[in-house]
Amino acid sequence: MSLAPIVRVENVCKSFRRGSEQIDVLMNLSLDVPEGEFLALMGPSGSGKTTLLNLIAGLDRPTSGVIRVGPETISDMSEARLARWRTRNVGFVFQFYNLLPVLTAYENVELPLLLLPMSKAMRKQQVTTALDLVGLSNRMNHRPGQLSGGQQQRVGIARAIVTDPTLIVADEPTGDLDTRSAHEILDLMVELKNSLNKTILMVTHDPKAASRAERILHLEKGQLVSETVPGAPALDSRITSEPTA
């Protein structure tokens, strides 16, 4: 990769305690993600891909190691500071959309903007733009219950991009969709990456979905085991589970 990494994960370990037992989910994992890359994370259940995604998105903190996103070292941040950082820097797309059922599509997309110092007119402009980008400006007054799964996921994507974040993280964004809707959502993500130069990290079980990414990382038992570029042979030498320092 010739581009400077926007995400740098260095020697990250993450373990959980369950009673007296310690579960090591990530072990000395290091990873660079260049700006504007569409990266897919694959691996069996329990391999630690969602945990890694949560750490990069600032939803959790590593047991040890350093995570940098842009100029910020997010692994050191307090919970409140992380929350503020997430508002501006991360857009999250969930498997089950997780739209708030009492809010309309417009209000769901507007929600992250309420946390920013922004006029109502500005908010309206950004929400309209985001909904336009995902092709749902004609459904902005519908509640989630009145939208199909694919449409709800589009609203979820609009909500993720509305703050113009540095990073978009998506946890199985097509996992709850039929083939056609999944295809449309992946098209949309590729379009966002190409037109807005967004860095996208996507966790998926689906090889077809992963094949839309520029690079695929495979995790097993908390370690990166292989890297592939769709259409090319595995490039194991480009990844490491050993400390880089």
Place this chain on the structure above:
Amino acid sequence: MNSIDEVLLRFTSDWRNPVGIAALALVLFVAILYWEQTRFMLKSLRRNVLRSVLTGMATFILVLVITLVWSILAFLDRQTAAKSENLKAIITEKYQLPSQMPISYATSLAEGAPRNAGDYRVNPAKDSMLWAFYGGTLDPNKKTRENIIFFFAMEPSKIISYDNRTKKYSSMMDDIDQATDEEKRLLNDACREMEKYPYKVLVGPTRLAQMNKRVGERFKVTSLNYKEIDLEFEILGEIPGGRYELSAAMNYQYLQDAIESYNKGKSKDKQHAMTERTLALMWVRVPDMDAFERVAQQISSSPEYTTPAVKCDTASSGIASFLDAYKDLLFGMRWLLVPAILVTMSLVIANAISISVRERRVEMAVLKVLGFSPNQILSLVLGEALLIGCTSGLISGWLTYFLINDLVGGLALPIAFFGKFFISDAAPWWGLSIGAATALAGSVLPAWSARSVKVSEVFSKVA
């Protein structure tokens, strides 16, 4: 009275209370300032309309009960709160209740018992009032609550009189000054009629209805406390309602004349047993505490009042000692019933908000993912509880005031000589404060639980 008592008493009686107005203004200001968040909270409450409405209803009913109880307690507190000026001294028998003093005490007591030059002298025409109590039944063969009547026997001029010089009505009786001008005029006319025809009496509206009598009707009372002194009365009119709903007022002279008539021609030992015991109490109005203490000293040091001995209390302490009989009941209302209701309200709100938070753990996690800080999540949950508590509390306080005072005409609960109680003007503020306080108390733990939702635990599927 110290300043905290003054603030509390004011808060319990006046809708123009600055604390209440400031609290409401603050709530509205915050709601408008953070309108988007308020709107979000309102929408969240709409998620389960039935639960929100039921929680609001529970708050509503409990605030209603507390408002009723507090209205009674606040009224009694005001009656027993010591005044520092324009206060009434109550002179009663020292060692016996009910007090039965000889009427011969009345003249000197009405002046404050001055004996020496320089002693404090009360104006008996304006600032003193004698009280006797005459009770009996309309049907001696079948005494019921409805046919027993109890009269305050007094001088009609002290009930109300009109001063031609100042063009103002004056009264020694509490709350008469709150009557309308027209009511005062009618009452003044009636009192002059009572002076002219002592058998004419005034009866409280509720008592009149209970007796099934109308203005203008005559009736005979077989006395219960003046044996063989049975009197005939004509109903002249109604006393203005409120605290006199269940009372009746008669001219003391009528009772005195009846006793004298009974005694006529009888030897001293055959005279009526109550002849020298008709005076139940004297009221003397003094301008300040210093005057009260001087009058009390004059009375207690006077050799005139030894058989029986008398005592002089402020009206507030007199009422307080009268309310001693209700001490346990009032204690229970104040310190058991009210706290129990407040705790119940908090638990109802805690239960509803806990369920709501538990159901919305994923939503709380999503909000955190979107960038809401833990304290913002906490505020959202507290805000939802406050919205329910404040709204239902305010509406309940206001509706209780309207229902009890305007629609029902007062809460009929005979405690001591107070027949009816009215809801305080400050009831909406009570509702707002109670609703807010219990909502906060009930939602703190659920809100803290929402604040502490771990996003990774909600979303991670770590094996």
